[in-house]
Amino acid sequence: MNPLAHIGRAVLHLLAEIGRLALFLRDALVIGLLPRYYPRQLLVQMLRMGYHSLPVIGLTAFFTGGVLALQIYIGSSRFNAENLVSSIVALGIARELGPVLAGLMMAGRVSAAIAAEIGTMKVTEQLDALRTLATHPMKYLVGPRLLAGVITLPLLVLVADIIGIMGGFVVGTQKLGFNAGSYLANTVNFLKLEDVTSGLIKAAVFGFIIALMGCYHGFHSRGGAQGVGRATTNAVVSASILILAANYVLTATLFAD
Amino acid sequence: MQTPAGQGDAASGIHISVRGLKKRFGPKVVLDGVDLDVRRRSSLVIIGGSGTGKSVLIKCIIGLLAADSGEIVIDGEDTARLQGRAREALMAKFGMLFQGAALFDSLPVWENVAFGLIQGRGMARRKAREVALEKLAQVGLPEQVADLYPAELSGGMQKRVGLARAIAHEPEIILFDEPTTGLDPIMAAVIDELIVRTVRQVGATAITITHDMNSVRRIADEVAMIHQGRIIWHGPVERLENSGNAYVDQFIHGRAEGPIRMAVRR
CATH class of the missing domain: 3.40.50.300 (P-loop containing nucleotide triphosphate hydrolases)
Structure with missing residues (x-):
């Protein structure tokens, strides 16, 4: 087969996908986020995304904080700078690992669930049924999920920050022999408010990406069970990649000074 | 004609x-x-x-x-x-009965039937439930069905619920x-x-x-x-x-x- 045609087709395919996503995003913002609202749906989604993700997020953060303390201890002991451990753990968790790891875990958990649910609704004609009952799927399904993502992910990241720093604290005091009081004092004195807020702003963006990718791939799934499976995979992969890319862009443009 | x-x-x-x-x-x-x-x-x-x-x-x-x-x-x-x-x-x-009934599987039967009334027309849930029970009776389904979920029903029953949902808003x-x-x-x-x-x-x-x-x-x-x-x-x-x-x-x-x-x- 002609390799040029192959490349051309792939490029066209990519452009078409970007166009579809842009149109979907426009509809989601214009139709989905304007009245009327479905507060009950918003509440349900926030519970599902937020409350039910707490164990996953907590465990992720705890182990990450712990391992961070171990690694930084190894690195800093080479410069006889072991007392930096607590500050760097706090900084790393709040600015970077809290939002990114929580985002990635939620991409796996929430994007996949949204894509599978909406995808199944699509292939079983439930989306059409919604419209025949004078309910716009963008308002009823997409709007609440996007809002829930933007609201709950920062809350989850706040929890992840606290538990992650706690993980570092436990490892630091129990295994590395730090004094509990000075470890905490170092953490609190060194950490700035901006470190935490920049992480929370990132989290809100990630929450939007997670919900958007789940909804988009769900809406565009077709062809029965296989199609839904593919939509789920695509949602997780694209949400994860977009989170990592957005993380770099946000850090480089807004929080790099 | x-x-x-x-x-x-x-x-x-x-x-x-x-x-x-x-x-x-x-x-x-x-x-x-x-x-x-x-x-x-x-x-x-x-x-x-x-x-x-x-x-x-x-x-x-x-x-x-x-x-x-x-x-x-x-x-x-x-x-x-x-x-x-x-x-x-x-x-x-319009009302429409879909091929696979297309019931909302996250909602119990009565909320499926009342969906257009609650979400589409803003009817109070209590009142909408009464209408839903009435419509279910009209398609020959007893009141006990109302609180089941669609997945618990047979194909014929799902069609009935779908019909009740299609006619709920007359x-x-x-x-x-x-x-x-x-x-x-x-x-x-x-x-x-x-x-x-x-x-x-x-x-x-x-x-x-x-x-x-x-x-x-x-x-x-x-x-x-x-x-x-x-x-x-x-x-x-x-x-x-x-x-x-x-x-x-x-x-x-x-x-x-x-x-x-x-x-x-x-």
Whole structure:
């Protein structure tokens, strides 16, 4: 087969996908986020995304904080700078690992669930049924999920920050022999408010990406069970990649000074 | 047949009038100029093989798909290009029973039935539940079913719930997408009878698509046959047996030989 045609087709395919996503995003913002609202749906989604993700997020953060303390201890002991451990753990968790790891875990958990649910609704004609009952799927399904993502992910990241720093604290005091009081004092004195807020702003963006990718791939799934499976995979992969890319862009443009 | 097709829009006249309706998906032309009149309070059944555009036609009529060109006149108003609020307002005139019932599996049965009332019309939940129970009784389902989830019901029961949901807001036009597909013959007869009875009770105009000929004879006042994106025959059900149309004859008798060739691909 002609390799040029192959490349051309792939490029066209990519452009078409970007166009579809842009149109979907426009509809989601214009139709989905304007009245009327479905507060009950918003509440349900926030519970599902937020409350039910707490164990996953907590465990992720705890182990990450712990391992961070171990690694930084190894690195800093080479410069006889072991007392930096607590500050760097706090900084790393709040600015970077809290939002990114929580985002990635939620991409796996929430994007996949949204894509599978909406995808199944699509292939079983439930989306059409919604419209025949004078309910716009963008308002009823997409709007609440996007809002829930933007609201709950920062809350989850706040929890992840606290538990992650706690993980570092436990490892630091129990295994590395730090004094509990000075470890905490170092953490609190060194950490700035901006470190935490920049992480929370990132989290809100990630929450939007997670919900958007789940909804988009769900809406565009077709062809029965296989199609839904593919939509789920695509949602997780694209949400994860977009989170990592957005993380770099946000850090480089807004929080790099 | 008091009113000849294409004339008048009085109470007993034409409810839905489709003119020159075209719809294509990419290079594939699905509807190629459909002309169709549906009389008010009549029951029209559209027959035709798989992939001939039956589903696309009713989805265009209800507005789930946008037509490429042509008119869909409902109550004297061309609805083919309505969007946004106006489209939502028009939806209130319609009820639809989907092929797989398309019940919302995250909601209990009664909320499925009351969905259009609660979400679409803002009715209080308590009141909507009462209406839902009433509609469930109308399709022969006891009150105990109301709090079950769709996955706990058999196929026939799901169809009944779907019917109750379609009639809950007392629509003027009810569309049935292959209502008996996947049901055993007895359950199919029960559902057909239920459709005839409820449509009459609600006083609605009904359009059904099916390829179940038993169903056609039980439900239809009129029959239209679609083939290659056009209506090739339209007449009262009594004339179905001697339509004088070779395509219709082949279809209703289920013969492999005849003018219709099966397409392999959709």
